[in-house]
Amino acid sequence: MIRRTLHPLTVAAFGELAVVAMLALMCGAGVSGQTRPRAPAHAVANSEGTALPVKSLGNKNAPITMEVFSDYQCPSCGNFYENTLKYMIQDSVAGGQVYFVHRDFPLPMHPYSYMAARWSNAAAKIGKFEVVDGALFDNQAVWSADGNIERFVAAAVGPADFKRLKKLMEGCDVNPHLGVKPAAFNNSSQADHGCLLDTYIEQDKQLAKQIPVTQTPTSVITYKGQRYPAMPGFVTWPILKQFFDSLMKQ
């Protein structure tokens, strides 16, 4: 019969254990400082022509800020809006816990996403971001097929506001995702630009580059000035809510 004595083995094992645990802790201390400075909040609109688009919902002073880098034509973004963000807006944004910020990140693979982002920015300039944002995501499958975004925007805002939006969209006829570069991509002066709204989209894309964001949707959550690592992909509302609750309990 074979008999084994465990004593020497166990003693050696606990020695190894202590060394490895110390090494792991030392490694961890080196990578724990992943915090990035909070992005500057955008200014509130003052007048229609020069106003910055307000693509946010809720109380700016809410403890949690959730920035979502999104592409209006990306199916996963649509899914995220319909199944998570809508509930979040009704619950946590309305409840004052979360300040929601939409960031544009139109992907080149989607032919109408840049145009949709322009409409959204125009709507944000006249304080109609929420309705247009919802209309774009609600009807994503339809306008993605034919590129007719206008009809859904018009239905969402009504004739008077649509007229204002059309004025803001002047010079935005060329779709950069259909082969032609928009004027805002060039380094020339603002006066030469075709579509002024592109500036806001490019600002969001620059911000995405800094984080960095490479895909959509990507959520960036900031709590009391501390930014958490960017979360790409779809997350269900109950799991996101659980995260918010754990932050609030800290």
Next chain:
Amino acid sequence: MTTKGRASFQRVFLLTGRLALGAMFLFAAYAKLKPQAAMPWSVGSVRTSLSMFAMQVDSYQLLSPGAVSRAAHLLPFIELAVGLWLLTGLWLRFSTSVTTLLLGAFFALMVRTYSLGLEINCGCFGPGEQLGKKSLLRDGSLLAFSLGVTICAFLVRKKRGESATSVSVASEPQRAN
């Protein structure tokens, strides 16, 4: 390589292999549990880290929210236990087999997600690591390495058994007819 040389190589490989895998599992657990965004260590900050890990598990779009929450709150502690088990060197055949099974399951899940085209965070060693070719290559290599260590654990055990049997047979007293 001689039989003796092969045996000593197997023992060294098994030792370094289990230590490396154990340390890796401990680090994986630590990376998931450690407080994010410069928060101090506390029950609350660990809970937040686990909730953040739950979001990563959820983005794999495989489990229901309830199952996601349970898996995310259990997995780091399972990794911690497996890491400690490997380091103690107790019941090596079983600990290495469990490690290989775990790594196999993680790898299969990653391959499935990648083939579906989901662009998400891997969540393997905490947040911020994108699932892609690089992470697939790393996890595939780890799986192969773990499989090697498991095979080695079985071979070493078999050899030890054989030598113990031959010693006990040789030391058995001769009976007089």
